Amino acid sequence: GIQVEQSPPDLILQEGANSTLRCNFSDSVNNLQWFHQNPWGQLINLFYIPSGTKQNGRLSATTVATERYSLLYISSSQTTDSGVYFCAVLGGSYIPTFGRGTSLIVHP
Amino acid sequence: NAGVMQNPRHLVRRRGQEARLRCSPMKGHSHVYWYRQLPEEGLKFMVYLQKENIIDESGMPKERFSAEFPKEGPSILRIQQVVRGDSAAYFCASFTTGNEQFFGPGTRLTVL
Numbered sequence: 001g002i003q004v005e006q007s008p009p010d011l012i013l014q015e016g017a018n019s020t021l022r023c024n025f026s027d028s029v030n031n032l033q034w035f036h037q038n039p040w041g042q043l044i045n046l047f048y049i050p051s052g053t054k055q056n057g058r059l060s061a062t063t064v065a066t067e068r069y070s071l072l073y074i075s076s077s078q079t080t081d082s083g084v085y086f087c088a089v090l091g092g093s094y095i096p097t098f099g100r101g102t103s104l105i106v107h108p
Numbered sequence: 109n110a111g112v113m114q115n116p117r118h119l120v121r122r123r124g125q126e127a128r129l130r131c132s133p134m135k136g137h138s139h140v141y142w143y144r145q146l147p148e149e150g151l152k153f154m155v156y157l158q159k160e161n162i163i164d165e166s167g168m169p170k171e172r173f174s175a176e177f178p179k180e181g182p183s184i185l186r187i188q189q190v191v192r193g194d195s196a197a198y199f200c201a202s203f204t205t206g207n208e209q210f211f212g213p214g215t216r217l218t219v220l
Contacts, residue, residue: 041197045210107152
């Protein structure tokens with residue numbers, strides 16, 4: 001199956017800082033999503049982005065499918081951005097694969 | 109437009125009992141994934157269901173675990189004779205073919 005690697009595994013920021021999270025995948029994908037799991041455990045959809053670039057407020061994402069990676073940008077981070085960010089991909093099969101996530105802590 | 113619903117949100121069982129977890133997909137969605145998440149880990153695929161069909165159950169343990177998605181009503185993940193190692197958060201996600209998946213709030217199972 002497809003391998004998904006996320007980096008960095010852990011990230012600590014001061015409020016207001018910017019960050020870039022990376023998701024590498026081992027094969028071509030039909031579907032890629034970014035999720036935020038908040039400290040209460042809920043999974044929140046951020047982006048559905050199999051290719052191209054999207055922006056939503058302070059967050060944006062870019063997927064370069066030909067080079068098998070996706071980036072999630074967080075600008076002007078806030079304490080409410082804390083949590084774990086997951087990348088999930090769907091390749092030729094219909095079985096989704098999640099990365100291990102990036103754990104983000106934003107200090108006030 | 110209601111999102112994905114799961115119940116119960118928290119479930120406590122003693123070893124040997126049965127656990128039944130329910131998932132109602134978003135309106136218009138006929139596909140469901142079930143996942144298991146252990147503490148400090150990512151989500152692991154368990155089973156892919158369509159209405160009245162199990163499409164792929166390769167991620168589900170062969171024994172004690174079963175899943176269904178009947179024509180009417182929610183999808184059910186059933187764990188028989190639970191053991192302590194079954195303690196985890198169980199999430200379902202619904203979607204339409206080829207589109208993005210949306211998650212329910214999860215069921216946190218604790219086995220005493």
